[in-house]
Amino acid sequence: MASCAEPCDQVDAAAPQPHAWRTLALKLDRRDRRILEELQRDDTITYRTLSERVALSPSACVLRVQQMEKAGIIRGYHAAVAITKVDPVVFMVAEIAMASHNPADLKQFDRLLRDMPEVVEALRVNGPFDYLVRFMLPSLQDWQPFAHRLLDPANKVEKMVTHVVMEEVKPFAGYPIPL
Numbered sequence: 001m002a003s004c005a006e007p008c009d010q011v012d013a014a015a016p017q018p019h020a021w022r023t024l025a026l027k028l029d030r031r032d033r034r035i036l037e038e039l040q041r042d043d044t045i046t047y048r049t050l051s052e053r054v055a056l057s058p059s060a061c062v063l064r065v066q067q068m069e070k071a072g073i074i075r076g077y078h079a080a081v082a083i084t085k086v087d088p089v090v091f092m093v094a095e096i097a098m099a100s101h102n103p104a105d106l107k108q109f110d111r112l113l114r115d116m117p118e119v120v121e122a123l124r125v126n127g128p129f130d131y132l133v134r135f136m137l138p139s140l141q142d143w144q145p146f147a148h149r150l151l152d153p154a155n156k157v158e159k160m161v162t163h164v165v166m167e168e169v170k171p172f173a174g175y176p177i178p179l
Contacts, residue, residue, distance in 0.1 A: 026071050031056060032064055033177045036073070039065075040174030043077040080173075089136050091120075091165035092143065095129040096150070099158035106130075109155055118146060129159070140164075 026032070034054040038045060045053075051061035068074045083089055098109065106124070113122040113133060121134040137143060143162075151157050 026067060026073065028068075028073075030179055032068065033179050035061065035064055036068070037174075037177045037179075039074065039077075040177070083136070087138065089138060090140055090143075091134065091136050091168070093163045093165060094131075094133045094135070094150075095161045095163075096131040096133060096157055097129040097159040098131075098156055100156040101130070105156050109157075112150075112155060116149075129161070134165075 028036075031054050035050065038050055038053050047058045047062050047065075050065075051058040054061065056064070065074065098106065100106075109131075110122075110124070113119045113131070116135070118135045118137055119133055120136050123132045124130060125132050135146070137146060147160070147162070151160060
């Protein structure tokens with residue numbers, strides 16, 4: 001952002017976009033990046049403390065956060081829940097290869113994954129399989145019925161290889177933000 005008192009520069013909507021999902025882009029400066037870094041570290045931080053850490057006035061800090069929210073850079077605020085302290089669970093990761101790569105079939109499978117509460121993360125990838133899916137189940141006994149739902153012929157899954165997560169070595173704690 002050029003100035004905290006002026007609106008951020010916006011990308012011309014008529015100009016070609018490198019990513020179709022990006023409808024509004026901000027030019028992020030070092031302070032914006034520090035704000036993102038601090039919010040990823042602690043999203044309960046007060047604006048006063050945040051503004052002190054990034055060397056801005058509280059009002060300028062609020063404005064920048066609001067602009068990044070409006071632009072979709074900040075997509076929300078979430079609690080980091082230690083789910084294994086809430087309930088016993090088993091995490092698994094599945095490599096899923098599809099029998100059909102028809103866009104309509106992939107969209108249908110995307111919808112299925114989004115609608116399954118057990119699926120906590122799903123990525124469409126390239127390589128020998130099409131999806132990398134992380135899911136959480138109450139126990140290993142729940143694996144077979146879950147797998148049968150995924151492998152239903154209507155879903156057009158060719159192959160699924162699963163891995164039980166033995167230990168989460170580095171849990172996701174935010175993206176590295178280059179300053």
